Amino acid sequence: MKALEGIKVLDFTHVQSGPTCTQLLGWFGADVIKVERPGVGDATRKQLVDVPGADSLYFTMLNHNKRSIELNSKNETGKEILTRLIEVCDVLVENFAPGALDRMGFDWETIQKINPRIIVASVKGFGPGKYEDCKVYENVAQCAGGSASTTGFLDGPPLVTGAQIGDSGTGLHLCLGIVTALYQREKTGRGQKVLAPMQDSVINLCRVKLRDQQRLEKGPLTEYSQYGEGIPFGDATPRAGNDSGGGQPGRILKCKGWETDPNAYTYFITQAAIWEKICDVIGEPEWKTKPGYATPPERLDKLNEIFGRIEQWTMTKTKFEVMDICNPLDIPVGPILSTREIIEDEGLRATGTIVEVDHPERGRYASVGCPIKMSDSPVEVTRSPLLGEHTREILSGVLGYSGAELDRVIASGAVGKAS
Numbered sequence: 217m218k219a220l221e222g223i224k225v226l227d228f229t230h231v232q233s234g235p236t237c238t239q240l241l242g243w244f245g246a247d248v249i250k251v252e253r254p255g256v257g258d259a260t261r262k263q264l265v266d267v268p269g270a271d272s273l274y275f276t277m278l279n280h281n282k283r284s285i286e287l288n289s290k291n292e293t294g295k296e297i298l299t300r301l302i303e304v305c306d307v308l309v310e311n312f313a314p315g316a317l318d319r320m321g322f323d324w325e326t327i328q329k330i331n332p333r334i335i336v337a338s339v340k341g342f343g344p345g346k347y348e349d350c351k352v353y354e355n356v357a358q359c360a361g362g363s364a365s366t367t368g369f370l371d372g373p374p375l376v377t378g379a380q381i382g383d384s385g386t387g388l389h390l391c392l393g394i395v396t397a398l399y400q401r402e403k404t405g406r407g408q409k410v411l412a413p414m415q416d417s418v419i420n421l422c423r424v425k426l427r428d429q430q431r432l433e434k435g436p437l438t439e440y441s442q443y444g445e446g447i448p449f450g451d452a453t454p455r456a457g458n459d460s461g462g463g464q465p466g467r468i469l470k471c472k473g474w475e476t477d478p479n480a481y482t483y484f485i486t487q488a489a490i491w492e493k494i495c496d497v498i499g500e501p502e503w504k505t506k507p508g509y510a511t512p513p514e515r516l517d518k519l520n521e522i523f524g525r526i527e528q529w530t531m532t533k534t535k536f537e538v539m540d541i542c543n544p545l546d547i548p549v550g551p552i553l554s555t556r557e558i559i560e561d562e563g564l565r566a567t568g569t570i571v572e573v574d575h576p577e578r579g580r581y582a583s584v585g586c587p588i589k590m591s592d593s594p595v596e597v598t599r600s601p602l603l604g605e606h607t608r609e610i611l612s613g614v615l616g617y618s619g620a621e622l623d624r625v626i627a628s629g630a631v632g633k634a635s
């Protein structure tokens with residue numbers, strides 16, 4: 217028994233944002249039916265291809281636990297099939313460019329008439345307003361959502377982050393909206409529209425930066441490095457390098473081997489409660505009581521000196537030795553892990569956050585499993601479907617087409633070869 221067993225999802229998503237959402241629904245037990253254009257499919261199938269002829273990792277890593285039906289939703293028979301899918305599904309998820317679903321002839325009112333219980337969940341780049349018609353990709357959302365202007369160093373340009381907060385981050389928001397709407401439907405019997413704009417999702421994740429914007433109006437942000445460096449603040453939250461976003465100062469510091477290994481670094485947080493332990497570890501016990509060093513407010517204008525001294529110590533240790541020494545003392549540190557280290561991490565493999573999957577075209581590959589662990593709804597990651605792999609199975613098993621009727625829809629060209 218899985219949490220969402222019995223829930224049918226009509227998955228009209230493509231690229232990254234929508235597929236991350238429906239993949240989660242699949243992991244939670246929903247039957248996810250991915251609708252793809254005949255002969256073409258999700259564009260990511262053939263993007264960033266590493267194994268010629270095989271679906272790309274871009275596609276496979278975002279589309280586990282789904283079934284694929286080829287369906288031309290602009291063809292008359294295709295529309296008939298889509299209508300029947302809407303009738304039997306609980307959720308329709310889409311992340312087309314604005315208006316695409318309406319242009320297919322399936323606007324909210326039409327869908328509601330077909331199935332008043334269905335939840336229609338959409339990712340769009342922007343919410344209602346002057347940019348609502350824009351097509352949007354990850355980095356546009358990071359820029360328009362406040363992430364880029366607050367990421368990077370003070371003397372450099374805005375930076376995008378490798379964490380796909382615009383796409384995967386919005387997929388998470390949408391998924392939460394869907395399960396909440398399913399819960400509400402239990403009481404009302406009605407479906408509803410769920411919208412997760414990418415800009416809004418990034419803004420939600422940049423909440424602390426908007427906190428700082430308003431604090432800035434009351435005076436300088438004393439926990440930012442630039443305060444200690446005597447650099448005046450402007451009128452917006454600045455880029456803060458690797459400063460911690462919270463009240464406990466933190467930095468990324470070099471570790472042993474940094475000269476040749478780009479990831480031989482650790483994050484180090486000088487949490488107030490364990491200041492004395494930090495002083496002992498780095499060999500500066502007198503800082504425990506020394507005026508100017510003993511309390512957090514006194515230290516704010518000396519963070520460069522303090523972190524410089526801590527770094528002298530971290531540079532004598534590997535990032536894992538720093539972790540081994542600091543963890544038992546409750547000093548919060550974190551090694552900068554490379555993607556290779558993460559993929560090979562035995563602990564992450566044991567918990568199912570990193571999984572290996574067999575694929576008929578590409579063989580065995582590593583992927584990211586479900587990051588949410590539920591005690592009563594375990595996740596088994598199954599490979600992504602080939603294009604149209606389940607067309608016939610869905611037409612007959614889900615929609616009940618058989619015999620001459622099945623032959624008719626296949627002959628219409630609306631569902632690819634359905635082989």
Ligand code: COA
Binds near residue numbers: 315
């Ligand atoms: N059968 C027939 N037509 C189909 C189809 C199917 N199964 N699936 C898609 N199409 C059509 C759509 O109806 C649309 O046609 P139209 O423009 O004539 O109405 C067309 O294919 C292309 O869809 P679109 O969404 O515009 O794709 P795109 O490649 O031009 O744009 C995005 C891609 C991501 C920029 C755009 O979809 C978008 O802005 N989405 C919302 C934001 C988002 O999710 N962005 C992040 C993506 S990770």
